[in-house]
Amino acid sequence: MQIVFMNRLVKDAGSEGEKLAQVWIGEEEGTWHLGWRDLEMTGEAMDTAWYEGGSWNEMLYIYRHGLAVKLGEGFRPLIDGTFHEEEELKGRSHAVQKLYCYSELHNNEELYAELTAWRRRKAASERKAPYFIASNRVLRLISAFVPHSIEELLQLPGVGESKASEYGADLIEIAGTVQRSHEFPLDWVNDALDDQSYLSWTYKQKEHKYKQDLDKYRTRRTMLKGIYEGMNLQQLEQECGLPRRDLVEALEQLEKEGYDTERLIQSELEEVPNEEQERVWAALEELGDALLKPVLLQVYGEDAASGSGMEQRYERIRLIRIRFRRQPGSRRSVG
Structure with a gap:
């Protein structure tokens, strides 16, 4: 097998010293191989196969997700910038990302539960999906920073004038009963977060993103194969492990990308x-x-x-x- 890519990573293991590992990609007779190797101080190595197959794209999705998991565990590359396609969360400032990070590491779970219960009631009364009322991330921000006024609520990313006007009074009424140990504005958050905690959180976000990308890729591939073989939505539910609504959304995306989905549509609309x-x-x-x-x-x-x-x-x-x-x-x- 020909190794086409390899990089070494290191992890600070405290009193145990440093742990070394390698991530590598190899090719043999048209088959791609992807693996992780833990290197012991004794010179022994423990290999874990991540992928073996003919799809470069699938291997790349698995590589990104698997590597993000290892980075979240504390491994860092010895040669930075060559191991990984850096995709910082676009369109959001560094300061906003730190607010998100702090809110997830230091949120008030009791307040968060109360906010989610309010959102369920509001969604039911207005016949809306809960995320139209407020996202989980916004509720986390509120539970961590506990705004006591509309002006403070508007300092949280994801809360605009319209949202504050429609639901701000309810949110402030719930959060206003909770004591807090910090004040607004939130410029103190940057100093409150240590670099390692923030870096680990960032890699966890990447891990989640790459897992979603991998799942979408596999769903897309399974659906295209199923459409070609004449499967209906009920059969695709079993193949993909997804509800019909998600499959129809994926079908719409395939159509946007130029794939022929008519065979499945015709089957579903026959009756x-x-x-x-x-x-x-x-x-x-x-x-x-x-x-x-x-x-x-x-x-x-x-x-x-x-x-x-x-x-x-x-x-x-x-x-x-x-x-x-x-x-x-x-x-x-x-x-």
Whole structure:
């Protein structure tokens, strides 16, 4: 086997000294090999195979994720910059990232639980998905920094004027009962975080991101294979281990990337009456294709947004929307 890439890493193990390891990529007769090697002080080595197969892209996803895990465990490269494609979280400042890091390491779990309970109630009453009310990250920030006024709430990333106007009073009422040991503004956070804690947290974010990338790649590959073999959504559920809604979202993405998904769409819409499909198409032409709910209500009536058949109706609209978007000049609303 020909080794095409290798780098050595080191980890400070405290009283045990340093731990050495290698990450390597090899190629043999068209097969890619990826592995991790723990190097013992005695000279012995313990190998762990991460990948063996013919896909460079899949190997690269596994490499990034596996390496991020090891970096999160404390390993650092002896030759920096050559082992890893550095992809800092784009569009966010260093200071904002430190706020996120601090909030996850020092949040108030009791307050966070109270905030998530409030979000569930609010989402149910407004018939919205919980993340439309507030993301987990925003609730973590609130639970860690405990704002006592709208002005302080607005200093948290992810909270804008609209969100503060709509939900700020509720959030301040919940957080205002909790004592805090620090004040706003939050410029003290930079000094409160030690470099190693922040670096480890950063690599954990990479680990999560690369795991998502790997999962998406595998889902995409399995779906393309399934569509080619004539599978339906029920069969793909079993193959991918994902719910139908996620599979339809993945199907929409494949269509955007230029893949032919018609075989699966045709299979799923075979039992949908032509008259129903025509009404959905007409609603898309009239209302645009950006928002599904107006189409749902126009086609199926005011009671369609609830009940046992709601998910099936949304699924049908989304499948027909894929066909609709293929047409030249289809009306796309900006939502």
